[in-house]
Amino acid sequence: xxxxxxxxxxxxxxxxxxxxxxxxxxxxxxxxxxxxxxxxxxxxxxxxxxxxxxxxxxxxxxxxxxxxxxxxxxxxxxxxxxxxxxxxxxxxxxxxxxxxxxxxxxxxxxxxxxxxxxxxxxxxxxxxxxxxxxxxxxxxxxxxxxxxxxxxxxxxxxxxxxxxxxxxxxxxxxxxxxxxxxxxxxxxxxxxxxxxxxxxxxxxxxxxxxxxxxxxxxxxxxxxxxxxxxxxxxxxxxxxxxxxxxxxxxxxxxxxxxxxxxxxxxxxxxxxxxxxxxxxxxxxxxxxxxxxxxxxxxxxxxxxxxxxxxxxxxxxxxxxxxxxxxxxxxxxxxxxxxxxxxxx
Numbered sequence: 001x002x003x004x005x006x007x008x009x010x011x012x013x014x015x016x017x018x019x020x021x022x023x024x025x026x027x028x029x030x031x032x033x034x035x036x037x038x039x040x041x042x043x044x045x046x047x048x049x050x051x052x053x054x055x056x057x058x059x060x061x062x063x064x065x066x067x068x069x070x071x072x073x074x075x076x077x078x079x080x081x082x083x084x085x086x087x088x089x090x091x092x093x094x095x096x097x098x099x100x101x102x103x104x105x106x107x108x109x110x111x112x113x114x115x116x117x118x119x120x121x122x123x124x125x126x127x128x129x130x131x132x133x134x135x136x137x138x139x140x141x142x143x144x145x146x147x148x149x150x151x152x153x154x155x156x157x158x159x160x161x162x163x164x165x166x167x168x169x170x171x172x173x174x175x176x177x178x179x180x181x182x183x184x185x186x187x188x189x190x191x192x193x194x195x196x197x198x199x200x201x202x203x204x205x206x207x208x209x210x211x212x213x214x215x216x217x218x219x220x221x222x223x224x225x226x227x228x229x230x231x232x233x234x235x236x237x238x239x240x241x242x243x244x245x246x247x248x249x250x251x252x253x254x255x256x257x258x259x260x261x262x263x264x265x266x267x268x269x270x271x272x273x274x275x276x277x278x279x280x281x282x283x284x285x286x287x288x289x290x291x292x293x294x295x296x297x298x299x300x301x302x303x304x305x306x307x308x309x310x311x312x313x314x315x316x317x318x319x320x321x322x323x324x325x326x327x328x329x330x331x332x333x334x335x336x337x338x339x340x341x342x343x344x
Contacts, residue, residue, distance in 0.1 A: 020288075028322070037078075039077070050076045060091070095166065114176065124166070125168060128160060129162070134250075183290065191242060196238065199228055203235075324340065
């Protein structure tokens, strides 16, 4: 991919104003070799600036491309990132909190796909945290599509990590590709399998059994309970997995202290039902995450539910780095997003 030397300035006070803007900008900066200046980082969040997981993502990006960085400290609201060549290799990153290992991984994986040698990532932190894709989402939904786009990637979870202790550990290996292939998915195809999985760690099994009973009342016949022993703090979450012909969607909600099991089940099933009631091939969160590899590669098209502000902001960030045409149009019961290959 051709590169240019002009500095790209991203204002974190625009769009959805969260950490995704930083992560996408770092990925794009590494791959295009365009220097990045970001101001007002996470301006619209309750605690603006770099939190631990954002700082880890920044330092991970710095490490794999030997970048020059200014502002790499907790709470920083402005950074400058000047990348050099991306290097594959074996990397270890420790967030130090329950910050999302998945989000750190998603920052560097597309960049390492353009390296000259294979890479291994060992990341410690939260594997099942609020407001972030879980490890299972990566493994079941995100990675299989990257594989369809030509990336050879495998992953394992060595230890689960829940809020607040974190301490989870995931390992990811990938071989480089010289470009992502096009991804076309207008239809999800026939439903092949669906199952519910309950994760319970250092809490009473009665909680999981209550959730299991409620799910069965709602018609779920396949509900597994997984007792997680190897983690540092209590945790509980519900995962609903739908395997279609062309994609697998995964919906997860984490328990909160004081929230009844009925409420937790209702929340996760409501999110899943919204997707199932549409004709979309890709759910809201997965749609957001596929934009970047598709824009970096040969484009493609997919259908999704109503694009979120996250998605629209991600498109804005991508188009500040790449000369790529991304079109969104409403269709019957869903939306279609088409990405035409970059002319760079």
